[in-house]
Amino acid sequence: MRRPTILTGRRTTHIRRSLAHTVARRVAGGGIMGGVETRHRAQRALERRPCGGAGPAKKAMGFAAVTIAVVASSCAPEDAPSTLDPRGPGAARIAGTWWLMLGISTVVFLIVLGFMAVALVRSRRAGPVPQGDVRWGEPVVIVGGVVIPAIILTAMFVVSLRDMAALSAPMGDTTMTIAVEGHDWWWEATYSDPAATTANEIHIPVGQPVELELTTDDVLHSFWVPQLQAKTDMISGKVNRMWIEADEPGRFRGQCAEYCGLQHAKMIFYVVAQSEDDFEAWLANEAEEAAEPADPGAVAGEEVFMNETCAGCHAIRGTDADAQLGPDLTHLAARGTIAAGVLDNTRADLAEWIVDPQGVKDGASMPPSELSAQELDDLLDYLESLE
Numbered sequence: 209m210r211r212p213t214i215l216t217g218r219r220t221t222h223i224r225r226s227l228a229h230t231v232a233r234r235v236a237g238g239g240i241m242g243g244v245e246t247r248h249r250a251q252r253a254l255e256r257r258p259c260g261g262a263g264p265a266k267k268a269m270g271f272a273a274v275t276i277a278v279v280a281s282s283c284a285p286e287d288a289p290s291t292l293d294p295r296g297p298g299a300a301r302i303a304g305t306w307w308l309m310l311g312i313s314t315v316v317f318l319i320v321l322g323f324m325a326v327a328l329v330r331s332r333r334a335g336p337v338p339q340g341d342v343r344w345g346e347p348v349v350i351v352g353g354v355v356i357p358a359i360i361l362t363a364m365f366v367v368s369l370r371d372m373a374a375l376s377a378p379m380g381d382t383t384m385t386i387a388v389e390g391h392d393w394w395w396e397a398t399y400s401d402p403a404a405t406t407a408n409e410i411h412i413p414v415g416q417p418v419e420l421e422l423t424t425d426d427v428l429h430s431f432w433v434p435q436l437q438a439k440t441d442m443i444s445g446k447v448n449r450m451w452i453e454a455d456e457p458g459r460f461r462g463q464c465a466e467y468c469g470l471q472h473a474k475m476i477f478y479v480v481a482q483s484e485d486d487f488e489a490w491l492a493n494e495a496e497e498a499a500e501p502a503d504p505g506a507v508a509g510e511e512v513f514m515n516e517t518c519a520g521c522h523a524i525r526g527t528d529a530d531a532q533l534g535p536d537l538t539h540l541a542a543r544g545t546i547a548a549g550v551l552d553n554t555r556a557d558l559a560e561w562i563v564d565p566q567g568v569k570d571g572a573s574m575p576p577s578e579l580s581a582q583e584l585d586d587l588l589d590y591l592e593s594l595e
């Protein structure tokens with residue numbers, strides 16, 4: 209009987225080194241197959257490694273992202289309008305549809321979350337389920353995954369069609385029509401009876417649907433008053449019609465909702481809803497021509513307006529200024545804002561807009577005015593008299 213070979217420590221070390229050299233030569237000389245084998249071994253080794261959770265760096269990045277999102281969501285102007293704060297029947301329909309969708313989504317989410325919790329608890333109690341035991345044709349899967357979603361989506365589609373039809377036409381007859389034209393980057397509103405033109409402010413009577421005829425003389429714009437109505441595009445050479453109605457008096461911010469160039473974000477307007485008596489008084493005043501200035505400073509300011517570049521772009525009814533390139537200034541002092549809602553209509557802001565319009569609204573068509581201090585003061589006196 210052959211005696212077993214006894215390996216000493218030195219002999220064992222020698223064998224291990226020989227095996228290591230042999231493996232190295234085979235891998236190096238195996239070409240593609242050797243490289244593939246090595247990659248497969250590495251892949252298997254990685255697959256055997258335990259999968260850990262997210263590291264501290266990833267957790268910190270996730271927390272930072274959530275924090276930034278929450279902080280950014282609160283960065284809005286004080287008068288930022290919300291579609292969920294409707295002040296008219298049109299916006300109320302939109303908000304109602306949104307709340308309905310949110311309610312349905314919340315219920316579905318909670319149901320799915322409940323099923324996931326039950327499945328998790330059962331799987332921990334029963335252990336892993338063999339692949340052959342999964343039954344995809346069970347009624348709960350078909351009903352919960354196909355039938356119920358189909359019913360919900362069909363119902364929401366019908367509701368959406370109903371609301372779209374309601375938003376297309378008011379419930380009652382419109383009492384008046386206002387032509388609104390978009391420009392880069394301001395708004396022009398024209399009333400027909402009596403005839404009046406204003407800019408960046410649209411006055412309407414409370415509780416009465418008003419038709420708007422929307423168009424543009426340059427690029428695409430979109431008319432949007434979130435608290436009153438949905439968006440409507442404004443297209444050059446085409447008139448789109450919509451209606452708005454306010455349930456209560458107030459001043460509602462509107463915004464161009466179609467990117468239209470450098471100052472798109474500063475193309476703001478306001479819809480001012482007034483009682484019927486206040487609205488009629490406002491419209492009657494807007495239809496009047498500008499009053500002759502009586503104050504000496506305003507008289508001198510009118511001369512500055514006519515002799516400088518102002519009269520080459522703006523109209524003031526009742527004077528020789530009848531240009532149509534910029535907003536009508538006949539009753540400028542009666543407006544709440546200037547520069548399409550960017551600045552309040554104060555003396556200081558008006559002076560800033562006249563002297564350096566590009567600093568306020570880069571790219572605006574209005575050129576800077578090189579006036580002396582006295583000329584600027586007189587011009588401000590005149591413009592503030594245009595009530």
